[in-house]
Amino acid sequence: MENNAWLVISAHRSEYPEPITFVKGTPLRVGERYEGEEDWQDWFFCQCAGQQGGWVPAQLIEWLDKGLARAREDYTARELNVQPGDQLVGHRMINGWIWCDNAEGTASGWVPLANLRERREP
16 A cells, blocks of 8 residues: 555544654553554554653564564554545555545645545546
């Protein structure tokens, strides 16, 4: 799924004003697995030095030993605030979320797949 067009069908607002952000190889402390009604699978609450913790997809975690891990790639948990009718370009889908750019290309972040509908161009 590269550069697919999406239409926002329900609003999303981030609850994390300071999202966890790290580069490949960053040491991580892995905590609880996400358990919620949204059925977002394989997200873990991680912490790294110098910032607040945040949710990280399991695919990006290289497990080491007893809650310790390291980042498999660069990552930010930044979420994109959207309203119904917004048009987005989606770049990467992971565990029920899509990394998107807004139509103007001025902002990017993760948006829950459940809040989107794929746009079909005529």
